[in-house]
Structures are given as structure tokens and as C-alpha cells.
Amino acid sequence: MEKINKLKIKLNNYNLDGYLIPKNDEFFSEYVPQDKDKLHYISNFSGSYGLALILKKDNFLFVDGRYTVQANIQSGKDFKIITLPFGKKNNNLNIKTKKIGFDPKLFNERTLKQFKKKLGVKFIAINNNLIKFKEKKKNITYRNKNFYVLDKSITGESCTKKITNLKRYFYKNNIDIMFVTSSENVAWLLNIRGHDSDFSPIPNCFLIINRQMKVFLFCDKKKINRKFKKKLDFINIFEIKDLENFLKKIKDKNFSIDDQTCSIFYKNIIKKKNNILKKTDPIYFLKSQKNNVEINNIKQIHKYDGAAFTKFIFWIKNNFKKRKITEISAQEKLLNFKKKFKKFKTLSFPTISSTGSNGAIVHYNATKKTNKVLKKGYIYLVDSGGQYHFGTTDVTRTISLDNKNKRIKKIFTQVLKGHLKLSNYKLTKNTTGNELDKVARESLNRIKLNYSHGTGHGVGYYLNVHEGPQAISRNNKIKLKAGMILSNEPGYYERGKFGLRIENLIFVKKNKNKNEFNNLTYVPIDKTLIEKDLLNKKEVTWLNQYHKIVFKNLKKYMNKNELRFLKNSCSNI
Secondary structure (H helix, E strand, O other): OHHHHHHHHHHHHOOOOEEEEEOOOOOOOOOOOHHHOHHHHHHOOOOOOOEEEEEOOOEEEEEEOOOHHHHHHHHOOOOEEEEEOOOHHHHHHOOOOOEEEEOOOOOOHHHHHHHHHHHOOEEEEOOOOOOOOOOOHHHOOOOOOOOEEOOHHHHOOOHHHHHHHOHHHHHHOOOOEEEEOOHHHHHHHHOEEOOOOOOOOOOOOEEEEEOOOOEEEEEOHHHOOHHHHHHOOOEEEEEHHHHHHHHHOOOOOEEEEOOOOOOHHHHHHHHOOOEEEEOOOHHHHHHHOOOHHHHHHHHHHHHHHHHHHHHHHHHHHHHOOOOOOEHHHHHHHHHHHHHOOOOEEEEOOOOEEEEHHHHHOOOOOOOOOOOOEOOOOOEEEEEEOEEEOOEEOOEEEEEEOOOOOHHHHHHHHHHHHHHHHHHOOOOOOOOEHHHHHHHHHHHHHHOOOOOOOOOEEEOOOOOOOOEEEEEEOOOOOOEOOOOOEEEEOOEEEEOOOEEEEOEEEEEEEEEOOEEEEEEOOOOOOOHHHOOHHHOOHHHHHHHHHHHHHHHHHHHHHOOHHHHHHHHHHOOOO
């Protein structure tokens, strides 16, 4: 509470009734470095999305359904937890007519409008940082290394070709200048990567492109070496601190910005002298459709990742009754298996390693305080991904620890049926994510069960593990296109008891005149958790065929004992 009280004192100095704190930093990064994570600092909430509202008397933490349980555990002592999206249950907040301060570099206009409409408050931009803290150096995990340029053999397309492809977009929409505020989009467009995030190889930066295709990059110039400059010698490079003055000098232009990632701070500068065109950044769509080189590279790294994951499952199954294995020691072991492959760079997100009641926390993060031992009779959920030199992975498996619970097996099988139904879904040119989300839930819904998160998210190519615009969720109406990668991850979570999930990555492949899902993940699904009688003939055939493919692709990476395990795991059900 001391941190919160210090902030409340500052409210009086600025004549404010409250202060709104988001998860993101000024680059709207998916994974914010610890030394910039103001939400975690003030609330102790470690999830990837949320906002805290600090009032003089009350404190609110807004999260979506993925994090309700987690938020109550981590922050429930000092905060009232509100689940988004806003609904009738939120009408009792009673904070109308309040003056709420915010940092304009950390918010886009869309987010503020949502809160203003629902809460009836007045927002006031405060350029001074009201939350100042400094992490100990040992706790700062992101690395301060140089940016680097990827070879065309990895990207499949040169950055000059990508930039040239934008010309049509400029002329079609009568754009003079495009302001690219998403660092992941800049990274994709220029074929560059960096080390500014713990889990994504993204360089923190902004980009301006004019109608003549002149490119201006704003970043930390200390991270730009001679090799980088030589490969991208057509790019003008500036410090981020120069961006404000650079924008102020531009006038009478049609300026394209993306409301999702352009902060209110920069938007307000631009609109003073220019005409703003609110457009979804076209790079999101271009980036989402992977080319053949990218797909082939991704297939290869999934073999590495699948081999590491399968070795880990064998280790778990073979050792949990012999020695003490905890959630933390297990995830460390999995990381060690991944590191044995030379192309592995880092995890693509914090590994979810959970058993017992912790499994019911969708995005659980094991700590010394919450760390459980893997025990006989339970199930173990592990969700892990990696950043490899030419691809990104994400896979979840639920592992039986000699589980005999028939109800868990029944639910697991229904989740599996949803997973298989989605994998085999006949796509059309108009298929959207919300359509698929319904399909994946049907089997669970028949036994009156459901899950609070989306069924799948888009996945980047050696970029963010969560990538738009495509997703398999209730509200996503983006049509699926060839080359898009998505996760397929239905699950079920029973608070205080257990959680389970099955996740493979899939991509949309054009086959003649139609699209179809193709699998990317090679990891056995635990057959001991399946009630075969609940599967139909088609589902059994698919599962057996999948395991044959897994065995074929992983066998050469296994030692003698691991190979025996793999063969058994991939035998017909």
C-alpha cells in the first residue's frame, strides 16, 4: 500500500481525483521490461493485460477473463477486481464526474474513449511521470545489444521490396506520410530485430515513411552499428528524442496513423498542423500472411521445439515419482532442453507450468510462494514457446501424472474433440475467427462447460508470439487468408481444482482453389487422458495419423529410451 499512498499524495498536487495506469510502455510492447512495468509496480499484477485506476479512496484493477483469478490472488488485497469488457455488473463503480490523470505516451485514444464512455470521467493528460521507480540492475532482464538485419534467406523478401509494395497503399488512400508506431511492424518491414524485450526479438523504434518512400527510423542510435547502416544505407536514422520536433515541423499533410498503437501524445502533435487519416496499419495484414520461405523455416523449428518438448515429457513421466519435481524446477528443465538446439534464442513468453489448483489460473506464473510439487494422481499443464533464429513457437500439453480421475478424462476428451473439430474445419474464403471459436466450444458446451479465453491467437514469424489481426475469438471477424498462423487451444479450468488445455499451431494453406488448416506442432498428445469411447472414427483416425507424423519428424532427435517412449506415445489409440 505504501506505493499506492505515495501516488495518492501526488493526486492532490495535480488537482486530480485519480490516475489510470496501463500495462504497456510507450512502444505498446507485448512484454514490458520490468523497469517500465508501472502496472506491476503499483498493483503486483503480472498478467500481460490490465489497467489500474487509483482513486483517493478506492483502487480498481481492470482485467479480462483470462486474468480474473490471477488478479484476485495477486492484487485482491488492495484492489477491487473488475472483469472486462464492461457489463451491467460494473455499474456500481460510482466514480462519475471524477478528474482522472493519465500519461499521454502510454494510451491510445480508443482505450480512453472506452473508459470515458463507461465510467463517465474526465481524463486529463499529465506529461510528468507520476510513478517513478527503478528496478535493481539484477532484476532488469532485457539486454542492451545492437539491432541486426535478417538475411533474405530467413525473411523470404527484401525490405526494399516490402517498402515498394506500400506505394499502392499510399496512392489508393491519398496518404502523404505514414507513421508506423508498432515496433513489431517496423521490425517486419525493415527485416530488423533487436533485444529490447525479454521474449520478443523486437527493437523499440518508430518509423515515418513519406509518399516518395523515404524512410526515417527513430530509435536508440547506440544500438546501430556499421554493419546495420551498411545493409540499410537508404534509411535516415534519428534518436527517439528527436521524434517530437520532427513531427512538429511537418504541416499540411495527410497523415496516416493507427489508433491501436499511436499514443495520444504523438497524435495531438500531428493533428495541430495536419489532416489525420485513421487507418489500420496495413503492415499488420501484410505481416500476417507468411511467405513460403517463412512457412518452411517455421516447420523446421517446430521439429526442434517439438523434440525438446517431447524429451521433457519423457523426463517428467520417468521422474516425478522418483524425485521432487516442482513447477519451477520443471519449467527450468524444459528451458534446458530447448537450449540444446543451436537455433534457440529465448522463450517466446513466460512458461506456464502448473499443477493442481494452479492449473485453473489461465496465465499462471509460478513463484516461490505458489510453487507446487508434481504429485501422483494429478495432471500437469505446461504451455511454452520459443524464439528461434527463424521462427516462433507456442505449444500446450496437459500431462497425466498417473491421473485416474474419470471426470478429468471426460473433460479432456471433450476439449480434444473441440481441438480436432477446429483442425479439420472446412475453410471458405469468408471464414472468420468468431465462426471458428464457436466450433471449438461445441463439444464442451454439450456438457455445459466452457472457457473464458479465446480459442486461438495469431502468431508472428520470429516476432511476437501473439500477433494480429487474425484470431480465433468471439469478436474477431477477420477473414482467414493463406499464410496466416494461428494457435488452436481450447481448454477448461475449474477454480481451486485443476486446469487443462491442448494447443497446436496451425497455418492456413492454399490447396488448389480452397484453403485448409495444416498442422505445425509436433508433440504427442497424452493418450492416457483420452476416453476413446467418446471419440468418433474420424477423430481417432486423425489422432493416429497426427501421431505418425510426430514420430516421423522427431525420431532422429531421440536417444534410445526417449525413442521407446516416443514410439509408445505415438502408437494407435
